Amino acid sequence: MSGSKMELVKTPGAPASSPSSKVCSEIDLSAIPREVTEWDLETFLEMTCPGVTPEQARIVRNPSVRYPRQEYVLAVHWHPEQVPMDVIRDRIAAMFPGSRDELIIPTQHNQLLTWGEYAGVEVDCYSHGFNRKVQLLVHMRADRLDRAGVLANMLKHTFKYRSSQLFEYLDALCDPEWEERRQQAAGRAGSDEDVVEFTAIHARRLKGLLIQNEMRTPQDAIKNKLVRNYLDCLREFYDARFINKAQVYAKAVKEVVKDNFSLAYFYRASEVVEECRAMGAGVVIPHPEQFWPILLRNYDVDGIEVWNPQSQQYTEFLINVVLDQNRRGYHKDRPMLIFMGDDCHLSEKLKKPEEQDSDKAAREVGLQPAWDDLGISKALIMAGVSRKTVMDEYRTRLG
Numbered sequence: 001m002s003g004s005k006m007e008l009v010k011t012p013g014a015p016a017s018s019p020s021s022k023v024c025s026e027i028d029l030s031a032i033p034r035e036v037t038e039w040d041l042e043t044f045l046e047m048t049c050p051g052v053t054p055e056q057a058r059i060v061r062n063p064s065v066r067y068p069r070q071e072y073v074l075a076v077h078w079h080p081e082q083v084p085m086d087v088i089r090d091r092i093a094a095m096f097p098g099s100r101d102e103l104i105i106p107t108q109h110n111q112l113l114t115w116g117e118y119a120g121v122e123v124d125c126y127s128h129g130f131n132r133k134v135q136l137l138v139h140m141r142a143d144r145l146d147r148a149g150v151l152a153n154m155l156k157h158t159f160k161y162r163s164s165q166l167f168e169y170l171d172a173l174c175d176p177e178w179e180e181r182r183q184q185a186a187g188r189a190g191s192d193e194d195v196v197e198f199t200a201i202h203a204r205r206l207k208g209l210l211i212q213n214e215m216r217t218p219q220d221a222i223k224n225k226l227v228r229n230y231l232d233c234l235r236e237f238y239d240a241r242f243i244n245k246a247q248v249y250a251k252a253v254k255e256v257v258k259d260n261f262s263l264a265y266f267y268r269a270s271e272v273v274e275e276c277r278a279m280g281a282g283v284v285i286p287h288p289e290q291f292w293p294i295l296l297r298n299y300d301v302d303g304i305e306v307w308n309p310q311s312q313q314y315t316e317f318l319i320n321v322v323l324d325q326n327r328r329g330y331h332k333d334r335p336m337l338i339f340m341g342d343d344c345h346l347s348e349k350l351k352k353p354e355e356q357d358s359d360k361a362a363r364e365v366g367l368q369p370a371w372d373d374l375g376i377s378k379a380l381i382m383a384g385v386s387r388k389t390v391m392d393e394y395r396t397r398l399g
Helices: 005-009 038-048 054-061 085-095 142-147 149-174 176-189 193-212 225-236 240-260 269-278 288-297 315-327 346-350 374-382 387-398
Strands: 072-075 101-104 113-115 118-127 132-141 282-285 303-307 337-340
Touching: 038 193, 038 225, 054 085, 054 346, 072 387, 101 387, 118 142, 118 149, 118 269, 132 142, 132 269, 132 387, 149 176, 149 193, 149 225, 149 240, 149 269, 176 193, 176 240, 193 225, 193 240, 225 240, 269 282, 282 387, 288 303, 303 315, 315 374, 337 387
Parallel strands: 072 101, 282 303, 303 337
Antiparallel strands: 113 118, 118 132, 132 282
16 A cells, blocks of 8 residues: 555545546546555445444434324334434334334344344245245244244355355456456446446455455445445545446446346245244235245235335235235135335435435335325225234234
8 A cells, every 4th residue: 555644535546736626527547546545444444334423313313204194103124224223213203203003123134133022034035936036024023033043044144145245246346257247237337448447446446345354344234235335435536427327337237246146045935934934923025026926926925015115016906916815715814914115224314415325215114105095095995904904913913
Protein backbone atom coordinates (compact mmCIF):
# COMPACT_ATOMS: atom_id res chain seq x y z
CA MET A 1 0.00 0.00 0.00
CA SER A 2 1.48 3.31 -1.05
CA GLY A 3 0.66 6.96 -0.55
CA SER A 4 -0.58 8.96 2.41
CA LYS A 5 -3.92 8.52 4.14
CA MET A 6 -5.24 11.56 2.27
CA GLU A 7 -4.25 10.06 -1.08
CA LEU A 8 -5.85 6.75 -0.19
CA VAL A 9 -9.09 8.24 1.02
CA LYS A 10 -9.33 10.48 -2.04
CA THR A 11 -10.75 9.14 -5.24
CA PRO A 12 -8.96 6.25 -6.88
CA GLY A 13 -8.18 8.06 -10.13
CA ALA A 14 -9.40 11.58 -9.32
CA PRO A 15 -7.43 14.63 -10.48
CA ALA A 16 -4.99 15.54 -7.72
CA SER A 17 -5.55 19.24 -8.35
CA SER A 18 -9.21 19.03 -7.32
CA PRO A 19 -9.39 16.93 -4.14
CA SER A 20 -13.03 17.72 -3.48
CA SER A 21 -14.38 17.19 -6.98
CA LYS A 22 -15.92 14.05 -8.42
CA VAL A 23 -14.46 12.38 -11.45
CA CYS A 24 -16.30 12.90 -14.71
CA SER A 25 -18.12 10.02 -16.38
CA GLU A 26 -14.97 9.12 -18.36
CA ILE A 27 -12.83 7.10 -15.95
CA ASP A 28 -9.05 6.83 -16.12
CA LEU A 29 -8.84 3.12 -15.35
CA SER A 30 -5.05 3.16 -15.14
CA ALA A 31 -5.17 5.55 -12.19
CA ILE A 32 -7.33 3.27 -10.01
CA PRO A 33 -5.31 1.40 -7.34
CA ARG A 34 -5.30 -2.36 -7.81
CA GLU A 35 -4.41 -3.07 -4.18
CA VAL A 36 -6.67 -2.70 -1.14
CA THR A 37 -6.46 0.85 0.24
CA GLU A 38 -7.06 2.27 3.71
CA TRP A 39 -10.29 3.75 2.41
CA ASP A 40 -11.34 0.28 1.27
CA LEU A 41 -10.69 -1.18 4.70
CA GLU A 42 -12.53 1.59 6.55
CA THR A 43 -15.50 1.31 4.19
CA PHE A 44 -15.59 -2.48 4.41
CA LEU A 45 -15.61 -2.45 8.20
CA GLU A 46 -18.42 0.10 8.22
CA MET A 47 -20.46 -2.02 5.81
CA THR A 48 -20.00 -5.25 7.72
CA CYS A 49 -20.01 -4.15 11.36
CA PRO A 50 -23.17 -5.13 13.25
CA GLY A 51 -25.55 -2.60 14.75
CA VAL A 52 -26.56 0.93 13.83
CA THR A 53 -25.41 4.42 14.73
CA PRO A 54 -27.54 6.59 17.06
CA GLU A 55 -28.57 8.72 14.08
CA GLN A 56 -29.61 5.67 12.07
CA ALA A 57 -31.60 4.36 15.03
CA ARG A 58 -33.35 7.73 15.33
CA ILE A 59 -34.33 7.69 11.66
CA VAL A 60 -35.63 4.11 11.82
CA ARG A 61 -37.63 4.82 14.97
CA ASN A 62 -39.43 7.72 13.31
CA PRO A 63 -41.28 6.64 10.14
CA SER A 64 -42.35 9.41 7.79
CA VAL A 65 -45.81 7.87 7.29
CA ARG A 66 -48.22 6.44 9.88
CA TYR A 67 -51.33 4.27 9.55
CA PRO A 68 -53.56 4.99 12.57
CA ARG A 69 -56.62 3.24 11.08
CA GLN A 70 -54.98 -0.18 10.70
CA GLU A 71 -56.18 -2.22 13.67
CA TYR A 72 -54.44 -5.55 12.98
CA VAL A 73 -50.77 -5.99 12.12
CA LEU A 74 -49.88 -9.28 10.41
CA ALA A 75 -46.21 -9.55 9.47
CA VAL A 76 -44.71 -12.99 8.87
CA HIS A 77 -42.30 -12.20 6.03
CA TRP A 78 -39.70 -9.55 6.82
CA HIS A 79 -35.97 -9.25 7.46
CA PRO A 80 -34.48 -7.38 10.47
CA GLU A 81 -30.93 -7.74 9.08
CA GLN A 82 -28.64 -5.72 11.36
CA VAL A 83 -31.33 -3.45 12.82
CA PRO A 84 -31.91 -4.16 16.55
CA MET A 85 -35.31 -5.55 17.48
CA ASP A 86 -36.07 -2.80 19.99
CA VAL A 87 -35.60 -0.18 17.27
CA ILE A 88 -37.93 -2.12 14.97
CA ARG A 89 -40.53 -2.40 17.75
CA ASP A 90 -40.50 1.38 18.16
CA ARG A 91 -40.97 1.87 14.42
CA ILE A 92 -43.92 -0.52 14.23
CA ALA A 93 -45.57 1.08 17.27
CA ALA A 94 -45.18 4.51 15.67
CA MET A 95 -46.54 3.33 12.32
CA PHE A 96 -49.63 1.61 13.69
CA PRO A 97 -50.72 3.61 16.77
CA GLY A 98 -54.27 2.21 16.51
CA SER A 99 -53.20 -1.43 16.54
CA ARG A 100 -55.45 -3.76 18.58
CA ASP A 101 -53.64 -7.02 17.85
CA GLU A 102 -50.40 -8.15 16.21
CA LEU A 103 -48.83 -11.33 14.88
CA ILE A 104 -45.26 -10.41 14.03
CA ILE A 105 -42.60 -13.03 13.21
CA PRO A 106 -39.21 -12.22 11.65
CA THR A 107 -37.93 -14.34 8.76
CA GLN A 108 -34.23 -13.68 8.26
CA HIS A 109 -32.69 -15.71 5.43
CA ASN A 110 -31.58 -19.09 6.82
CA GLN A 111 -31.34 -17.74 10.40
CA LEU A 112 -33.91 -18.45 13.10
CA LEU A 113 -34.82 -15.29 15.01
CA THR A 114 -37.28 -14.74 17.84
CA TRP A 115 -39.90 -12.04 18.39
CA GLY A 116 -41.88 -12.44 21.58
CA GLU A 117 -43.62 -15.82 21.64
CA TYR A 118 -42.63 -16.77 18.09
CA ALA A 119 -39.59 -17.56 15.97
CA GLY A 120 -39.24 -17.64 12.20
CA VAL A 121 -36.92 -18.04 9.24
CA GLU A 122 -36.97 -17.88 5.43
CA VAL A 123 -35.33 -21.06 4.13
CA ASP A 124 -33.56 -21.46 0.79
CA CYS A 125 -34.22 -24.94 -0.58
CA TYR A 126 -34.59 -26.94 -3.79
CA SER A 127 -37.79 -27.97 -5.52
CA HIS A 128 -37.10 -31.14 -7.50
CA GLY A 129 -40.21 -30.86 -9.66
CA PHE A 130 -39.58 -27.16 -10.31
CA ASN A 131 -35.82 -27.76 -10.78
CA ARG A 132 -34.78 -24.50 -9.16
CA LYS A 133 -34.14 -22.84 -5.83
CA VAL A 134 -37.24 -21.83 -3.94
CA GLN A 135 -37.92 -20.38 -0.50
CA LEU A 136 -40.22 -21.31 2.34
CA LEU A 137 -41.32 -19.25 5.34
CA VAL A 138 -41.20 -21.24 8.58
CA HIS A 139 -42.82 -20.09 11.84
CA MET A 140 -43.02 -21.70 15.27
CA ARG A 141 -43.54 -20.97 18.93
CA ALA A 142 -40.30 -19.87 20.55
CA ASP A 143 -40.74 -22.42 23.33
CA ARG A 144 -40.28 -25.17 20.71
CA LEU A 145 -36.81 -24.07 19.70
CA ASP A 146 -35.30 -26.74 21.94
CA ARG A 147 -36.83 -29.26 19.52
CA ALA A 148 -35.34 -27.53 16.47
CA GLY A 149 -31.85 -29.03 16.60
CA VAL A 150 -32.09 -30.78 13.23
CA LEU A 151 -33.65 -27.73 11.57
CA ALA A 152 -30.97 -25.48 13.09
CA ASN A 153 -28.23 -27.66 11.59
CA MET A 154 -30.00 -27.71 8.23
CA LEU A 155 -30.15 -23.91 8.32
CA LYS A 156 -26.49 -23.64 9.31
CA HIS A 157 -25.49 -25.74 6.31
CA THR A 158 -27.78 -23.79 3.99
CA PHE A 159 -26.56 -20.44 5.30
CA LYS A 160 -22.94 -21.42 4.71
CA TYR A 161 -23.59 -22.70 1.22
CA ARG A 162 -25.77 -19.72 0.26
CA SER A 163 -23.05 -17.34 1.46
CA SER A 164 -20.53 -19.04 -0.84
CA GLN A 165 -22.41 -17.54 -3.78
CA LEU A 166 -20.82 -14.16 -2.99
CA PHE A 167 -17.36 -15.52 -3.81
CA GLU A 168 -18.67 -17.07 -7.03
CA TYR A 169 -20.21 -13.67 -7.82
CA LEU A 170 -16.92 -11.85 -7.20
CA ASP A 171 -15.02 -14.38 -9.31
CA ALA A 172 -17.49 -13.84 -12.13
CA LEU A 173 -16.80 -10.11 -11.90
CA CYS A 174 -13.01 -10.26 -11.84
CA ASP A 175 -11.44 -13.69 -12.46
CA PRO A 176 -10.03 -14.19 -16.01
CA GLU A 177 -11.46 -17.71 -16.11
CA TRP A 178 -15.01 -16.30 -15.87
CA GLU A 179 -14.75 -14.12 -18.99
CA GLU A 180 -17.64 -15.88 -20.70
CA ARG A 181 -20.07 -14.98 -17.91
CA ARG A 182 -18.87 -11.38 -17.92
CA GLN A 183 -19.50 -11.11 -21.63
CA GLN A 184 -22.92 -12.68 -21.24
CA ALA A 185 -23.84 -10.18 -18.51
CA ALA A 186 -22.38 -7.24 -20.43
CA GLY A 187 -24.53 -8.19 -23.40
CA ARG A 188 -27.64 -8.31 -21.22
CA ALA A 189 -26.88 -4.97 -19.58
CA GLY A 190 -25.47 -3.20 -22.65
CA SER A 191 -22.26 -2.44 -20.71
CA ASP A 192 -19.08 -1.19 -22.38
CA GLU A 193 -15.52 -2.33 -21.67
CA ASP A 194 -14.77 0.51 -19.25
CA VAL A 195 -17.72 -0.43 -17.02
CA VAL A 196 -16.70 -4.09 -17.07
CA GLU A 197 -13.06 -3.34 -16.21
CA PHE A 198 -13.93 -0.73 -13.57
CA THR A 199 -16.22 -3.22 -11.80
CA ALA A 200 -13.60 -5.97 -12.07
CA ILE A 201 -10.94 -3.80 -10.39
CA HIS A 202 -13.18 -3.04 -7.43
CA ALA A 203 -14.54 -6.59 -7.19
CA ARG A 204 -10.96 -7.83 -6.92
CA ARG A 205 -10.31 -5.42 -4.06
CA LEU A 206 -13.54 -6.37 -2.32
CA LYS A 207 -12.61 -10.04 -2.57
CA GLY A 208 -9.24 -9.21 -1.05
CA LEU A 209 -10.97 -7.45 1.84
CA LEU A 210 -13.16 -10.49 2.51
CA ILE A 211 -10.16 -12.81 2.56
CA GLN A 212 -8.02 -10.51 4.73
CA ASN A 213 -10.83 -9.96 7.24
CA GLU A 214 -12.37 -13.42 7.23
CA MET A 215 -12.15 -13.99 10.98
CA ARG A 216 -13.74 -10.68 12.00
CA THR A 217 -16.46 -10.43 9.35
CA PRO A 218 -19.89 -11.47 10.67
CA GLN A 219 -21.29 -14.41 8.74
CA ASP A 220 -24.56 -12.64 8.03
CA ALA A 221 -22.65 -9.83 6.28
CA ILE A 222 -21.36 -12.21 3.60
CA LYS A 223 -24.13 -11.60 1.08
CA ASN A 224 -24.38 -10.61 -2.57
CA LYS A 225 -25.64 -7.17 -1.58
CA LEU A 226 -22.11 -6.39 -0.32
CA VAL A 227 -21.13 -5.74 -3.95
CA ARG A 228 -23.96 -3.29 -4.47
CA ASN A 229 -23.27 -1.51 -1.18
CA TYR A 230 -19.54 -1.23 -1.93
CA LEU A 231 -20.17 0.23 -5.39
CA ASP A 232 -22.61 2.71 -3.87
CA CYS A 233 -19.87 3.93 -1.53
CA LEU A 234 -17.82 4.86 -4.60
CA ARG A 235 -20.36 7.56 -5.45
CA GLU A 236 -18.27 9.77 -3.18
CA PHE A 237 -15.59 9.71 -5.86
CA TYR A 238 -17.15 8.95 -9.22
CA ASP A 239 -19.92 10.37 -11.35
CA ALA A 240 -23.27 8.92 -10.28
CA ARG A 241 -24.19 8.01 -13.86
CA PHE A 242 -21.10 5.84 -14.18
CA ILE A 243 -21.77 4.10 -10.86
CA ASN A 244 -25.36 3.48 -12.01
CA LYS A 245 -23.99 1.77 -15.11
CA ALA A 246 -21.66 -0.33 -12.95
CA GLN A 247 -24.61 -1.33 -10.74
CA VAL A 248 -26.70 -2.40 -13.73
CA TYR A 249 -23.82 -4.49 -15.05
CA ALA A 250 -23.03 -6.02 -11.63
CA LYS A 251 -26.70 -6.97 -11.21
CA ALA A 252 -26.61 -8.69 -14.60
CA VAL A 253 -23.54 -10.66 -13.53
CA LYS A 254 -25.31 -11.64 -10.30
CA GLU A 255 -28.26 -12.98 -12.28
CA VAL A 256 -25.94 -15.03 -14.50
CA VAL A 257 -24.28 -16.47 -11.38
CA LYS A 258 -27.65 -17.31 -9.82
CA ASP A 259 -28.75 -19.01 -13.02
CA ASN A 260 -25.68 -21.26 -12.86
CA PHE A 261 -25.43 -21.76 -9.09
CA SER A 262 -25.56 -25.46 -8.23
CA LEU A 263 -28.70 -26.63 -6.43
CA ALA A 264 -27.11 -29.91 -5.36
CA TYR A 265 -26.23 -28.74 -1.85
CA PHE A 266 -29.60 -27.29 -0.89
CA TYR A 267 -32.10 -29.41 1.02
CA ARG A 268 -35.22 -30.34 -0.89
CA ALA A 269 -38.37 -28.37 -0.10
CA SER A 270 -40.07 -31.63 0.88
CA GLU A 271 -37.29 -32.35 3.42
CA VAL A 272 -37.66 -28.90 4.98
CA VAL A 273 -41.45 -29.22 5.16
CA GLU A 274 -41.23 -32.69 6.72
CA GLU A 275 -38.81 -31.54 9.43
CA CYS A 276 -40.89 -28.46 10.21
CA ARG A 277 -44.10 -30.45 10.46
CA ALA A 278 -42.44 -32.93 12.84
CA MET A 279 -41.83 -30.13 15.32
CA GLY A 280 -45.18 -28.40 14.92
CA ALA A 281 -43.98 -25.45 12.84
CA GLY A 282 -46.07 -23.63 10.27
CA VAL A 283 -44.97 -23.31 6.63
CA VAL A 284 -45.95 -20.68 4.07
CA ILE A 285 -44.96 -20.43 0.39
CA PRO A 286 -43.81 -16.86 -0.44
CA HIS A 287 -43.20 -15.00 -3.71
CA PRO A 288 -46.14 -16.41 -5.71
CA GLU A 289 -45.03 -15.11 -9.11
CA GLN A 290 -41.51 -16.50 -8.71
CA PHE A 291 -42.38 -19.84 -7.15
CA TRP A 292 -45.93 -20.57 -8.34
CA PRO A 293 -45.11 -23.99 -9.91
CA ILE A 294 -44.41 -25.45 -6.46
CA LEU A 295 -48.04 -24.75 -5.59
CA LEU A 296 -48.85 -27.66 -7.89
CA ARG A 297 -46.69 -30.00 -5.84
CA ASN A 298 -49.30 -30.01 -3.09
CA TYR A 299 -46.80 -29.61 -0.28
CA ASP A 300 -48.11 -29.87 3.28
CA VAL A 301 -48.13 -26.13 3.95
CA ASP A 302 -50.44 -23.79 5.83
CA GLY A 303 -50.83 -21.15 3.15
CA ILE A 304 -49.40 -19.08 0.36
CA GLU A 305 -48.62 -15.45 -0.19
CA VAL A 306 -50.99 -14.03 -2.73
CA TRP A 307 -49.36 -10.61 -2.64
CA ASN A 308 -45.80 -9.37 -2.20
CA PRO A 309 -44.12 -6.08 -3.25
CA GLN A 310 -42.37 -8.13 -5.95
CA SER A 311 -45.44 -10.23 -6.80
CA GLN A 312 -48.64 -8.28 -7.38
CA GLN A 313 -49.85 -9.38 -10.81
CA TYR A 314 -51.89 -12.48 -9.91
CA THR A 315 -53.22 -11.61 -6.45
CA GLU A 316 -56.93 -11.87 -7.24
CA PHE A 317 -56.41 -15.02 -9.31
CA LEU A 318 -54.45 -16.73 -6.50
CA ILE A 319 -57.07 -15.74 -3.93
CA ASN A 320 -59.79 -17.31 -6.03
CA VAL A 321 -57.72 -20.49 -6.53
CA VAL A 322 -57.17 -20.85 -2.77
CA LEU A 323 -60.82 -20.16 -1.94
CA ASP A 324 -62.00 -22.62 -4.60
CA GLN A 325 -59.68 -25.36 -3.34
CA ASN A 326 -60.86 -24.79 0.22
CA ARG A 327 -64.52 -24.99 -0.84
CA ARG A 328 -63.84 -28.28 -2.60
CA GLY A 329 -62.18 -29.67 0.52
CA TYR A 330 -58.80 -30.26 -1.12
CA HIS A 331 -57.02 -29.58 2.16
CA LYS A 332 -59.50 -31.38 4.44
CA ASP A 333 -59.40 -30.01 7.99
CA ARG A 334 -56.50 -27.62 7.34
CA PRO A 335 -57.70 -25.22 4.66
CA MET A 336 -55.05 -23.10 2.96
CA LEU A 337 -54.62 -19.68 4.51
CA ILE A 338 -54.16 -16.48 2.53
CA PHE A 339 -51.07 -14.47 3.45
CA MET A 340 -49.57 -11.26 2.18
CA GLY A 341 -45.90 -10.47 2.67
CA ASP A 342 -44.37 -7.05 3.04
CA ASP A 343 -40.88 -8.55 2.44
CA CYS A 344 -39.35 -5.56 4.22
CA HIS A 345 -35.53 -5.43 4.44
CA LEU A 346 -34.80 -3.07 7.32
CA SER A 347 -31.16 -2.43 6.40
CA GLU A 348 -32.32 -0.46 3.35
CA LYS A 349 -33.52 2.24 5.74
CA LEU A 350 -30.00 2.66 7.14
CA LYS A 351 -28.63 3.96 3.83
CA LYS A 352 -28.49 7.52 2.62
CA PRO A 353 -31.57 8.38 0.53
CA GLU A 354 -29.53 8.66 -2.67
CA GLU A 355 -28.13 5.15 -2.14
CA GLN A 356 -31.43 3.42 -1.36
CA ASP A 357 -33.31 1.11 -3.66
CA SER A 358 -36.54 3.13 -3.76
CA ASP A 359 -38.79 0.06 -4.09
CA LYS A 360 -37.19 -1.75 -1.15
CA ALA A 361 -37.01 1.40 0.98
CA ALA A 362 -40.78 1.87 0.62
CA ARG A 363 -41.56 -1.50 2.19
CA GLU A 364 -42.68 -1.55 5.82
CA VAL A 365 -43.15 -4.34 8.36
CA GLY A 366 -46.87 -5.07 8.52
CA LEU A 367 -47.84 -2.89 5.55
CA GLN A 368 -49.63 -4.85 2.82
CA PRO A 369 -51.95 -2.44 0.96
CA ALA A 370 -53.61 -5.27 -0.97
CA TRP A 371 -55.71 -6.15 2.10
CA ASP A 372 -57.52 -2.82 1.66
CA ASP A 373 -57.72 -2.80 -2.15
CA LEU A 374 -61.42 -2.54 -3.04
CA GLY A 375 -61.30 -5.26 -5.70
CA ILE A 376 -59.32 -7.70 -3.57
CA SER A 377 -61.19 -7.06 -0.33
CA LYS A 378 -64.50 -7.74 -2.08
CA ALA A 379 -63.58 -11.42 -2.59
CA LEU A 380 -62.00 -11.71 0.86
CA ILE A 381 -65.08 -10.34 2.62
CA MET A 382 -67.34 -12.85 0.88
CA ALA A 383 -65.01 -15.65 2.05
CA GLY A 384 -64.79 -14.32 5.61
CA VAL A 385 -61.03 -13.73 5.30
CA SER A 386 -59.22 -10.81 6.91
CA ARG A 387 -55.97 -10.07 8.69
CA LYS A 388 -57.70 -10.91 11.97
CA THR A 389 -59.09 -14.28 10.85
CA VAL A 390 -55.72 -15.33 9.42
CA MET A 391 -53.92 -14.25 12.60
CA ASP A 392 -56.35 -16.14 14.84
CA GLU A 393 -56.23 -19.34 12.78
CA TYR A 394 -52.45 -19.32 12.33
CA ARG A 395 -51.91 -18.79 16.06
CA THR A 396 -54.08 -21.83 16.71
CA ARG A 397 -52.09 -23.95 14.28
CA LEU A 398 -48.79 -22.86 15.82
CA GLY A 399 -50.09 -24.03 19.17
